[in-house]
Amino acid sequence: MRRDTFLKTMAALAAAGALPLAARAAANVKMMIPANPGGGWDTTGRALGKALQDAKVADNVSYENKGGAAGALGLAQFVNASKGDPNALMVMGAVMLGGIITGKPPVNLSQATPIARLTSEYNVFVLPANSPLKTMADVVAQLKKDPGSVKWGGGSRGSTEHIAAAMIAREVGVDPAKINYVAFRGGGEATAAILGGNVTVGGSGYSEFAEYINTGKMKAVGVTSATRLKGINVPTLKEQGINVELGNWRGVYGAPGITAAQRKTLTDMVLAAMKSKAWTEAMEKNNWTPAVLTGPAFEKFVDDDFASLRATMVKSGMV
Amino acid sequence: MTNTQKMQSAVGAGVLLIGLALAAGALSIPAAAGYGGVGPNFLPWVVAVSLIACGVLIVREALTGGFRAMDPPSGAERAYWPAFAWVSAALLANAALITTLGFILSCTLCYMLAVQGLRRAGGQAAGRPVGLAIDAATGAAIAAPVYWTFTKFLGINLPGLTQSGWL
Amino acid sequence: MDILDALMQGFATAISPVNLLWAFVGCVLGTAVGVLPGIGPAVAVAMLLPITAKVEVTSSMIFFAGIYYGAMYGGSTTSILLNTPGETATMVTAMEGNRMAKSGRAGAALATAAIGSFVAGTIATVIVTLFAPVVAEFAVKLGPPEYFMLMVLAFTTVSAVLGKSTLRGMAALMVGLAVGCVGLDQISGQPRYTLGKPELLDGIEIVLVAVGLFAVAEVLYAAVYEGRTAEARNPLSKVYMTPRDWRRSIPAWLRGTAIGAPFGCIPAGGTEIPTFLSYAMEKKLAKGDNLAEFGNQGAIEGVAGPEAANNASVTAALIPLLTLGIPTSNTTAIMLGAFQNYGIQPGPQLFTNSAALVWALIASLYVGNVMLLILNLPMVKLWVQLLKIPKPQLYAGILIFATVGAYGMRQSTFDLLLLWGIGVFGLLMRRYDFPTAPVVVGMILGPLAEAQLRNAVSIGEGSFMVFLQRPMSLALLVVAVAIVVLPRLVRAWKRRK
Structure with a gap:
């Protein structure tokens, strides 16, 4: 205090x-x-x-x-x-x-x-800085090829990022039950896993990742809002043809x-x-x-x- | 078989029973593992089987000469169960009354009951009116500052008899 | 130098008047807690955990660190004076310390314990200062497979360490794991052992179990079995050491520190093993008159070494806590909970995300050490007065605090009933010499290990080979296997010779 x-x-x-x-x-x-x-x-x-x-x-x-x-x-x-x-x-x-x-x-x-x-608050999906994938489209392409190989890292099961990941899968025609969602115990652990490249794609509330996105340690590929967030140059999922909108x-x-x-x-x-x-x-x-x-x-x-x-x-x- | 061995066997049987109960519970936990390799029922089964094994081994130790590598328990040979009843009553009364009587009064009661039990265990005179009054005052003197710290300083509401946050 | 700069910043935070006040209050409370048998730093921190709701994170961490340290200092006092170890880590101190007290050298024993703790605490804090960031940097590279292997490592050391009987220790550990299973499974969201009670969906609080097993069980045990056990009190002699005492103490402190510090760094090494190791070492190195004092009039090395060892390991335990998020003792486990209450996950990211907090905490360790030495030497006589509170009032008072700890968390009367149940369980465990610490350890490590295992295999896309494919996880696996297998091989080889 x-x-x-x-x-x-x-x-x-x-x-x-x-x-x-x-x-x-x-x-x-x-x-x-x-x-x-x-x-x-x-x-x-x-x-x-x-x-x-x-x-x-x-x-x-x-x-x-x-x-x-x-x-x-x-x-x-x-x-x-x-x-x-x-x-x-x-x-x-x-x-x-x-x-x-x-x-x-x-x-x-x-x-x-x-x-x-x-x-x-809206969610953002990010890729590790050194990921071979570059955009959400790349993620979707790999998801369609082999759902198990796309490891979604985020908070506990049933969290908004988990639900958003399932919604994305459903929208692009992949069985949502087949997604490989890695539920981490705390925000820090998920962050570490994304930074260390241990997961393919990470999700969280935007403010939690803002610092890493700004410093280039994570690459933001999509937000779950209806329109772009004010002052943030990250495309929405809807713009990218994935009809997913989800706010916490x-x-x-x-x-x-x-x-x-x-x-x-x-x-x-x-x-x-x-x-x-x-x-x-x-x-x-x-x-x-x-x-x-x-x-x-x-x-x-x-x-x-x-x-x-x-x-x-x-x-x-x-x- | 000595009395100690009987009791120790009972403890071992208790461990065994916990293991069996856990196994019974594990039956109803789904096994779907997804990509995780092991499902949600994996750890429960490991624990249940281990506890059953521990239970069996403990019973065997008890029957073949008693627990190994055991420190003799400190204190009296025989338990003084009235004290157990008093202290248990203290805790259970607190659980039952804390929302109606409020934190301070309920904890004071808990304190008084526990002191009664511990005094009796020590063979001291208990239950004289003066003693009871002193106990009530001491209990309140411990509980009240704690309560005020929570409600007034930390802003966490513990239940009170009134809404004022002072009692 | 970066570290020095950061540390100076830390001092600037720690030495703010309000934080100094928290450090002071923590040290005083911790010492009181250590002196009082039955409540240790884990319970104290647990009972004070609700303050995390209101007090700023740096202050509360400084406060908790003060309690942690203070308890270690205070615990030795009861061990020496009353032959009643306030904490498990000071059990060994009682062996020689109480003999010293009986032969009129209580003052020297208390002094060597206090100064030894100070020396070891300070050296270990320097180690934390210099190496924790290195460990932290290394830790970023680790992922769930390595975390899981660290958990395996922790299990191999913990189960063997806690308690004389491996069988009863294992049973206690398994009970802890079972309790840890209660609630919604973190990975699949399936309810386990919730018995249809919504109160159990979130699982059972570690704090609740710790308070029940340690504090409530202690009170019940005292009531049921120890009502008529007389407490022996010894007159307290002067707090002072002869030159010969100093000559014998100094090397023992250093050796104790050397044994304790690495053990603290090992996840779940525990504070008890290094004290026993140090005791054994001092006894082995002693010669002539000094050796003759062991077990008779009491040898000062036998107090100095273990006291230094426990304090060094307690301090070094902050390295795995801060950098890996792995609790190596009950207290650090509860401190981990405190961090999580703030939404901070100690681990690889802590040094980068919350650098200011970490350095303030480290600086406060230095401050706390000095503060404790100043407090401890003159205050010993005063703390002994606390023990003069008659047992009925003392223990009944503990019950009130236990209630606060349990009820304040969730404001649920269900938790109070559970507290009583756990207390009764603890009473039985104590009577039949089951160690209670493994229950808490199992409760903490079980869910962690399980989640890491399943996340690791998920990352391996369903294959367990992930543990062998990553060099660090493979190395850790080899170490864990070695810990289990090597001592047995050596024993077998010796027997054959």
Whole structure:
């Protein structure tokens, strides 16, 4: 902890202890973070909480971390414990959908109330600098010739890069169950394997590889966004005739059984928070891409994503 | 067969049972290896078979003169099971009550129960009101700062009796 | 020189007031933990792991390193004074140290332990400074096949080392591997041994098992079997060594360091073997009066050597942790977990990706060593006061901390029930002389080794020949086979002669 943050924490402690909190009227938000402290959802949830306070729509935000099973444990607790609570929020995202499909928990996401999609990150596929292959087309050509010889390196099984790899295979007419996906335990290990040329092609969120791509240690051959990412000269898969678009998005859900008016209030609170300075700073610091989507459009988006994820995972033998 | 040998055989049998249970579980794990050479059921089978082998060998050691290369266990010859019950009650009560009573009260109770057990094990007088009050105070004095460190300093919410983060 | 520059930068970070404070708090806590029997640095770091959620990575690593070191220093104190090794690594210290204490030389024994630890820690830190980057550079070239062979290497040393009975050690290791299997398989995503419980899908936390087996089992054991065991206390004499003590200690420290440091570098070498080796060496080299002191009044070499050896190996253990991401002890295993909580994967990339952090950590080792020596010599008397807390209160207090460690991770009451179950299991293991450390080692290495094996074969496109085709993996395989086969061949050859 830097000294200034250290001091700030101490100051905040003193303030929290000394000030009577009931003095103002804004809501006390309870934020469920269905992951252990320190991860991506945790950062998102705490940043959103800070933004809610910064935008003065929430007075106090309390966080609860409940990690496990790609968020399914936290979801179960959220659905059971905060029924009808108009001030409860839960962080979630694409990974939770994957977790629900593979883990088959006893609760369903549709029991909770969709509020908003917040951010999104797209994947990039890279080749080792000294790879004989040069473009995505080369990768596809080799994939068609011998699926086993194309070693896809990335994060754990069911991660967005894994699903994207399976989708690419399906698009180019290769059996997705035949792809040779090497699931590494942590980001660093996958990075090492790509740098060392131990895998043919690597995939990850763009920000994780940005440094290596910029320094020429990896060659980016395709991003999974619909259009080129701002300021990044890497072709999309779609441009290259591979109809694959996949983002690792994060969003928030409200408690089950809240009224339409309560849902509207919550949505407005989140939208107000998106406009706060604290949120802008968090977006910048964490390299997130804004992807705000609310109301019925968000609900439909989740349903569609759920269906397409399930289809891909079933076809590639992940489920 | 001596009593020690009986107990040691039981321990060996326990290891054997764990091995068998693991083998039973391994049956339901698919074998599909993909390009990985070995499937997800490979390690479970290795472990299950090894544990079964260890179990058999341990039982054999126990039956043929007791465990080899064994340090005599420290402490008393005979177990004092009431203390086990007290300490177990401490931990289980904590598991059962932590979400309703809150961290501090639940841990204080856990502390009091454990102290009771350990005092009885040592043959000390236990259960006098003054002693209980001191134990409650000591337990709370250990648990409360820990709780505050988590909720106030580290920002991780442990369950409390109230929402204030102080109790 | 690059290394020197980087190290200076590291010092600049480590010596910031806040980090110095963390180093200090870590050293104090670590020493306390080492003095208290039953809770070691692994448990202490495990219980404090939740701070990774809030505290910045450099500070928390400096903090954990302080605890790690402090515990090693503190562990020797109880070994010498009470014949109760606070840590496994200080078991040997108790052999000669406690005899010295009984013959009124507790002061000299404590001093040689403290100064010896300082000397060994400092030399080993220099080794880390100079060679860790070299090892790191070399490590970039390694891939899953080599990692898997390193795991095999680790297994060959670990299983033979931990515990007197290979059979019971193996059983414990296998239990650890089994626990490591619980959860979703990392490669295929298939659930294994989850019994339909969603809480088990993510597997069982290593921290939970460590706290259960070490802390909770210790409390249960004390309650069930040791209620009436009297604790012997010895009056603490002056903390001071005679010139003769110095003359005998200095070579022993250096020899201990020479044995300990390479063992620390070997993945999963463990800190116990070098202490025994050093003890055996000192006894073999001693002559005349000095030799006569072994096992009688207590020989100071028998304290100095092993203490230096354990500290040297503890420090050198950071090389495989930082450069290869391989934990060689319970504590480094939990430190690895701490790194991962920050999304940092110690390994080939750490020195390039997080160079500032690594050098700050290395610099803080120097700082920690000096800080501990300053703390340890005058504070010994004070720490002994902690042991005067009556056992019931002391152990009940440990239970509260165990609860925090287990519950704070996931906030799940299921984990608390599991903690109790593991504690009961540990009680049985302790009573029947099963070593508990292999369980944790198996839990850590098992899933790692399995994932590396399957990834390696995937890279070989389904062929196991990949291990023989790559020169480094082949070399490691040969070493692993040699470790298993050579001692047996030598023994057989000697018997024939």
